[in-house]
Amino acid sequence: MRGRVPEMLLGVGFLGIMTTLYLGLNWAPSVSINAFESPAAQRIFYWHVPSAWAAFIAFGVLFVGSALWFFKRSPMGWRLHVAGTEASLACGLMAVWSGCVWGAAEWGTPWDWTDVRLNTFGLLTLLALFLVLGRQSQPDGVETRDTFSTFGLFGFVLVPLTYIATRIWQIRHPGPVIAAGDDSGSLQSEMSLVLLIGALSFTVFIIGHMLISMRITHLEQRLESVQKSLDGGN
Amino acid sequence: MAETLLRLEDLEVSRGMNKVLSAFQLEINSGDVVVLHSENGAGKSTVIECSARLLPLEKGSVSHHGALVLDHEGRRNRPVHPFGLTLQSNGLVGDETVENHLMTVCALSQMTADLTPLLESYGLAHRRHDRIGQLSGGQARKVAVIAGLLPAMLSEKPRLVLLDEPATGLDQSAVRTLVSTIGQLRQAGHGFLIASHHPAMLECATRLHDLKKEVVNKPSNDNAWKAIGQPESQSFVATKAGQRYLRSTRAGIARNGLTALLVLGTMMAFIDPSTISDRTLLVGLTLSAPFAAGLAGDPVLYLLREQRAVDWWRANVQRLPSADLFAPLTGVAFTAIGTVVFLEAFDWKVTLIGAFVLWFTMASVRFIEINTLRLARPNAVFLRLLLPILILPWALVTEYTATL
Numbered sequence: 001m002r003g004r005v006p007e008m009l010l011g012v013g014f015l016g017i018m019t020t021l022y023l024g025l026n027w028a029p030s031v032s033i034n035a036f037e038s039p040a041a042q043r044i045f046y047w048h049v050p051s052a053w054a055a056f057i058a059f060g061v062l063f064v065g066s067a068l069w070f071f072k073r074s075p076m077g078w079r080l081h082v083a084g085t086e087a088s089l090a091c092g093l094m095a096v097w098s099g100c101v102w103g104a105a106e107w108g109t110p111w112d113w114t115d116v117r118l119n120t121f122g123l124l125t126l127l128a129l130f131l132v133l134g135r136q137s138q139p140d141g142v143e144t145r146d147t148f149s150t151f152g153l154f155g156f157v158l159v160p161l162t163y164i165a166t167r168i169w170q171i172r173h174p175g176p177v178i179a180a181g182d183d184s185g186s187l188q189s190e191m192s193l194v195l196l197i198g199a200l201s202f203t204v205f206i207i208g209h210m211l212i213s214m215r216i217t218h219l220e221q222r223l224e225s226v227q228k229s230l231d232g233g234n
Numbered sequence: 235m236a237e238t239l240l241r242l243e244d245l246e247v248s249r250g251m252n253k254v255l256s257a258f259q260l261e262i263n264s265g266d267v268v269v270l271h272s273e274n275g276a277g278k279s280t281v282i283e284c285s286a287r288l289l290p291l292e293k294g295s296v297s298h299h300g301a302l303v304l305d306h307e308g309r310r311n312r313p314v315h316p317f318g319l320t321l322q323s324n325g326l327v328g329d330e331t332v333e334n335h336l337m338t339v340c341a342l343s344q345m346t347a348d349l350t351p352l353l354e355s356y357g358l359a360h361r362r363h364d365r366i367g368q369l370s371g372g373q374a375r376k377v378a379v380i381a382g383l384l385p386a387m388l389s390e391k392p393r394l395v396l397l398d399e400p401a402t403g404l405d406q407s408a409v410r411t412l413v414s415t416i417g418q419l420r421q422a423g424h425g426f427l428i429a430s431h432h433p434a435m436l437e438c439a440t441r442l443h444d445l446k447k448e449v450v451n452k453p454s455n456d457n458a459w460k461a462i463g464q465p466e467s468q469s470f471v472a473t474k475a476g477q478r479y480l481r482s483t484r485a486g487i488a489r490n491g492l493t494a495l496l497v498l499g500t501m502m503a504f505i506d507p508s509t510i511s512d513r514t515l516l517v518g519l520t521l522s523a524p525f526a527a528g529l530a531g532d533p534v535l536y537l538l539r540e541q542r543a544v545d546w547w548r549a550n551v552q553r554l555p556s557a558d559l560f561a562p563l564t565g566v567a568f569t570a571i572g573t574v575v576f577l578e579a580f581d582w583k584v585t586l587i588g589a590f591v592l593w594f595t596m597a598s599v600r601f602i603e604i605n606t607l608r609l610a611r612p613n614a615v616f617l618r619l620l621l622p623i624l625i626l627p628w629a630l631v632t633e634y635t636a637t638l
Contacts, residue, residue: 126619137614140250142248147605150605151605
């Protein structure tokens with residue numbers, strides 16, 4: 001039973017995400033038509049914000065894994081790094097894609113190269129893509145692990161920058177709607193509830209995803225070591 | 235008492251998923267010729283490359299002439315004295331002439347010398363003005379070996395020489411000359427660490443080491459080498475080498491200049507600036523060419539990827555040759571053209587900003603590229619995915635420039 005925990009988390013998370021989608025599209029109240037150019041498109045928010053939240057968790061795992069490998073040479077650290085990059089990429093793409101759709105409807109343009117929040121988050125997603133593709137292009141070894149964990153550590157600088165971007169340089173992307181520090185932009189209770197379900201569901205889903213990814217990396221490492229012993233190497 | 239030229243203490247080094255060296259100790263004193271002769275894959279080249287500060291250490295430290303040059307905590311200091319290095323790959327830039335490369339080695343030792351007798355002894359005197367890329371494999375190997383021996387040949391004081399498979403690719407006559415030179419330099423007090431299986435190399439060793447144990451060997455005695463170098467103060471050797479590479483190859487024009495020209499030409503073909511009133515957009519068009527040229531990367535680093543020349547340079551200097559002078563000049567040229575085309579008058583402020591944009595972009599791309607050089611397949615990595623990080627700063631600079 002214990003060995004099935006990642007699959008269970010993945011399943012529960014998936015159900016939660018589907019529930020969030022249903023509630024977000026059918027139950028959550030509509031926003032004021034005066035406050036938004038495209039009120040209907042605002043419902044993408046219930047997908048966009050939780051996926052961005054899950055991406056930040058994954059970026060955090062990527063950072064911790066990179067640090068553990070780089071400073072402690074921990075094999076568990078490398079597995080966390082791999083799991084973190086894959087989850088960051090998946091969630092990052094979900095957030096960027098949904099943001100582009102929403103942006104196209106609301107602002108009339110899917111992207112703005114001068115908006116700091118958009119760009120730093122997009123770069124984090126590109127960094128995750130670079131790490132995933134780069135790792136697949138190289139043989140596993142300390143050189144590969146050192147190089148990519150260094151990029152993981154450097155790249156994490158973008159996370160706090162992304163977080164504070166809308167507080168310091170608000171250009172297009174709206175400011176925080178939760179924990180804004182005042183009443184401006186706070187949500188109605190039904191909206192908050194759907195958002196909370198979404199955030200929890202994405203969190204559970206991404207944890208399950210990362211646990212499965214770590215298991216796969218561990219099995220890959222075992223396979224490589226078995227192949228080496230068959231080759232007669234050390 | 236003989237001076238210790240190289241000390242490797244408790245080295246632990248991993249390559250790939252294997253621990254190649256563990257608790258490895260070695261000391262090379264003045265007058266030693268230590269030949270590593272273990273089987274393939276045992277770690278001979280790893281020892282040489284660690285001694286040359288090219289590989290990071292999991293544990294232990296490397297010292298030259300008693301001063302720390304590399305340790306497992308990431309310290310990487312420039313050696314107090316120059317040392318000779320011949321890598322298994324030659325570490326040569328094909329567009330460099332034989333003489334220029336060897337004079338660069340002299341300059342790194344703060345020396346100059348008449349190289350004619352030396353080149354004659356290796357049968358290369360008639361090729362001294364030829365580009366290394368035009369030489370045969372054996373001739374290029376001779377150049378790499380001479381470059382490795384030169385710091386010792388120039389100096390009266392003991393120098394360390396690291397040679398990785400120096401006899402590979404050399405003809406019988408060149409091997410005899412090499413063995414004789416090593417013997418003479420040993421008598422003059424220089425120290426050698428050589429990785430080789432060649433019988434002639436084994437014969438000239440004072441100690442034979444198989445990475446587990448070593449045995450003492452007694453080579454024949456030669457006359458001591460008489461140093462050929464004359465002191466000559468040299469500065470900015472790597473910078474000058476970078477400019478020379480660019481002059482001889484036109485790589486900067488071919489890569490960055492043409493990129494800027496293509497961007498400029500494409501925009502001129504499709505955009506009529508007289509129909510645009512938004513100054514930010516016009517400045518953006520002006521700064522596009524230097525930005526694109528910078529994204530093409532440092533042309534010198536591109537040249538240094540040949541035959542591991544970048545590793546040879548990394549071993550010898552702290553800062554690699556670069557296109558740092560070429561970048562702002564190219565930026566000035568293309569931004570000046572851009573201001574005339576898109577802003578309808580030359581604007582020196584925008585031109586200077588364009589020069590900075592090209593230099594900064596190129597330096598950033600170089601930084602990212604250098605950080606991936608250690609990978610087993612550095613060309614297979616998707617570096618361009620990281621370059622959009624430069625778009626935001628460029629956009630912000632463009633917005634600011636438009637307000638000037």
